[in-house]
Amino acid sequence: MEVFRKGDEVEVRSKEEGFLGSYYEATVISQLNGNTRYKVQYKNLVEEEDQTRPLVEIVSADEVRPMPPRTVGEATRIFYYLDKVDAFDNDGWWVGNISGKQGSKYWVYFDTTQDEIAYPVSQLRNHLEWSNGKWVSSK
CATH class of the missing domain: 2.30.30.140 (SH3 type barrels.)
Known part of the structure; x- marks a missing residue:
């Protein structure tokens, strides 16, 4: 399993009904439980109560992957x-x-x-x- 560090840009897979299989860009804030979970801040998702604040969530390691490589052109x-x-x-x-x-x-x-x-x-x-x-x- 990939290990991510604070500041790493990642994508997080959604397990929520209606969002299955979709990925959201995020930055790792911290590693938790011996790298089995991560605290992440999303790039495009915001908190429901305060739409000016980026959503921060704790996700399991199997939901996180590195950002895919950008391709030329x-x-x-x-x-x-x-x-x-x-x-x-x-x-x-x-x-x-x-x-x-x-x-x-x-x-x-x-x-x-x-x-x-x-x-x-x-x-x-x-x-x-x-x-x-x-x-x-x-x-």
Whole structure:
């Protein structure tokens, strides 16, 4: 299991109903219980009571992964039919498949919700899985 330190930028997988499989960018604030849990502060999620304050949460280590590598030329990327991608929506990254292209936008189909939504290329990235300490392409 990966060990993260204070200040590391990570992504946290949601286990909440309706958000399963989505990932949210966060920074590790501290390690807890011998690295089995982490206290994180989210980049885009805010507290319900005070929407000006970033959400801070304690999450289990199996919900945390490093930030995926950025790829050169992300803004000019081309996707193809059925490519597995992550789409940035509702403050997090959601896994889907390219289902079409219209103008400069790509349509993404999400198995979990049966939704099909159009996104600009700036809100899409190639889907990668974190497996055995390495990023693995889904292709």
